[in-house]
Amino acid sequence: MVHSTICLIYGKIIVEHKGAIFMHLDGILALVLQHYRSCIVEKDKNLQQDYLDALSILTNILRSQQHLTGGFSFPQKLSLISLMVELISEEPLDSISSPIRRKAMNIIADFRMLGPLLEVEQGVELLRLCFKSVFCLPPEDVLRKDASSPEEALANVNLLNATMASLQRLMEVVITEMPTRIEDCLELLVPWINSQKDNERERAMQCAAHVLGFVATMDNFKMQIEITQLGHWVKLLAVCCQDPVDNICFLSSQAAYNLKCILSRKEGMEKPELAFQQEEDKSKWNLYPRNANAVGKAFAHFFNKPQLTNLVLTTVEELSSSRAQLSLASAQLMSTVIQERGTDLWKVEKIVEGILEQLQSQLEPSTKEETLRAMCLLAGIHTDTVVPLLLNKPLPWDRYLSHGPEEHAPSP
Numbered sequence: 199m200v201h202s203t204i205c206l207i208y209g210k211i212i213v214e215h216k217g218a219i220f221m222h223l224d225g226i227l228a229l230v231l232q233h234y235r236s237c238i239v240e241k242d243k244n245l246q247q248d249y250l251d252a253l254s255i256l257t258n259i260l261r262s263q264q265h266l267t268g269g270f271s272f273p274q275k276l277s278l279i280s281l282m283v284e285l286i287s288e289e290p291l292d293s294i295s296s297p298i299r300r301k302a303m304n305i306i307a308d309f310r311m312l313g314p315l316l317e318v319e320q321g322v323e324l325l326r327l328c329f330k331s332v333f334c335l336p337p338e339d340v341l342r343k344d345a346s347s348p349e350e351a352l353a354n355v356n357l358l359n360a361t362m363a364s365l366q367r368l369m370e371v372v373i374t375e376m377p378t379r380i381e382d383c384l385e386l387l388v389p390w391i392n393s394q395k396d397n398e399r400e401r402a403m404q405c406a407a408h409v410l411g412f413v414a415t416m417d418n419f420k421m422q423i424e425i426t427q428l429g430h431w432v433k434l435l436a437v438c439c440q441d442p443v444d445n446i447c448f449l450s451s452q453a454a455y456n457l458k459c460i461l462s463r464k465e466g467m468e469k470p471e472l473a474f475q476q477e478e479d480k481s482k483w484n485l486y487p488r489n490a491n492a493v494g495k496a497f498a499h500f501f502n503k504p505q506l507t508n509l510v511l512t513t514v515e516e517l518s519s520s521r522a523q524l525s526l527a528s529a530q531l532m533s534t535v536i537q538e539r540g541t542d543l544w545k546v547e548k549i550v551e552g553i554l555e556q557l558q559s560q561l562e563p564s565t566k567e568e569t570l571r572a573m574c575l576l577a578g579i580h581t582d583t584v585v586p587l588l589l590n591k592p593l594p595w596d597r598y599l600s601h602g603p604e605e606h607a608p609s610p
Contacts, residue, residue: 278309300364322383377423410460441523490531514553543576557570
């Protein structure tokens with residue numbers, strides 16, 4: 199109660215004195231930090247929550263006055279952020295019994311109004327910690343089951359959803375400070391997107407779709423925003439669009455659309471005649487359901503020739519993956535990209551050799567069929583290169599070929 203009153207008084211002073219008080223703000227932040235170290239040494243959850251509530255009063259007022267903070271330095275801000283990180287790291291991963299992690303993330307996000315939040319690497323580490331703290335939490339059905347009453351079950355689910363929203367807001371703040379490093383943020387999500395646990399995959403893809411959508415629509419969109427691993431992200435989304443969990447398929451499609459928005463916006467800046475019309479484009483995008491073929495077709499024209507060739511070579515390597523979902527998506531993506539942009543491929547001989555080698559392994563029937571389709575497409579596009587190779591190393595006999603390669607070759 200005392201701390202809440204003090205923070206409220208500080209807030210009133212900030213509002214009344216406008217910019218004049220900011221020369222003393224760092225001293226106020228030092229006192230706020232000292233109060234925690236001196237008075238909340240027992241790590242009592244209730245005291246911690248009261249402290250965070252009081253600090254939120256102050257940061258909310260500061261946020262409303264952020265236009266007056268220019269020209270001042272606030273070294274104590276980093277110390278308070280470190281305290282919030284400490285609180286987040288202490289929260290259990292197997293339960294969500296308190297809103298401490300959510301409040302701490304909100305306070306960190308609020309500190310953005312006092313100038314740059316963190317250095318790039320610190321921002322990346324902050325997101326790494328917060329992803330683990332939130333994604334590892336039990337799924338909703340477990341939270342409901344473990345609750346002692348229907349009211350507690352509902353409260354736990356609502357707190358989980360609010361915590362996810364706070365995490366997404368924090369991601370926005372970090373990305374706002376380093377928009378050209380969006381791939382660093384996305385890369386942190388990959389292990390969770392590939393998780394064996396449905397709830398972890400779903401939360402990670404929800405964050406991926408959100409941050410891509412945020413970048414695609416941000417006001418200070420920078421031409422320097424680069425997606426250097428386009429093939430990697432397209433392949434990942436193509437696989438996730440076939441996830442056995444329906445909502446992950448839907449979220450993956452949203453993420454794919456948002457990534458396409460970013461690329462289209464960059465393309466529009468480079469070529470004004472191709473100016474990006476987001477709403478019009480979105481009305482033509484069927485968000486659900488999607489598959490690897492549709493994803494490949496949507497992104498095919500964004501690849502330059504080296505990226506295109508590297509994507510096809512990578513998909514060839516993954517045809518024999520032990521994950522049936524990955525092997526089929528790779529085959530579908532490969533055949534679609536070849537159909538759309540096959541004339542721009544380099545290293546055709548290497549691609550053909552790789553496909554032939556994979557066809558000697560035990561591919562799933564659907565993957566094998568799609569792989570043979572890709573080979574037929576290549577033969578139709580690069581006849582002079584592919585046919586001699588096939589004559590030296592004939593394809594394994596397959597009923598698929600009884601229809602003849604001409605049925606699968608591109609139209610003249």
